[in-house]
Amino acid sequence: MKIPRDISTARLVRMLKSIGYNDERHRGTHIRLLRAGNPPHAITLFNGDPISIPALRAILVAAAEAKYWPVDVVLDLL
Numbered sequence: 001m002k003i004p005r006d007i008s009t010a011r012l013v014r015m016l017k018s019i020g021y022n023d024e025r026h027r028g029t030h031i032r033l034l035r036a037g038n039p040p041h042a043i044t045l046f047n048g049d050p051i052s053i054p055a056l057r058a059i060l061v062a063a064a065e066a067k068y069w070p071v072d073v074v075l076d077l078l
Helices: 009-018 053-067 071-076
Strands: 021-027 030-035 041-046
Touching: 009 021, 009 030, 009 041, 009 053, 041 053, 053 071
Parallel strands: none
Antiparallel strands: 021 030, 030 041
């Protein structure tokens, strides 16, 4: 899985919103997104550019696992 290195926080938030996550809160430099469901799933991410590659990978893997999708499917949405 090749992760792109030029992903902005805004682009990542748009992608996460497209798969069912909603803004829960903005506090300081972090954004918390929540996906309603059974069980609900939350992702907290740093609101700054650029997103580090390890953090981006962890967010993509967490979102994929919450939707029961392969990581490649979530990566293609970027």
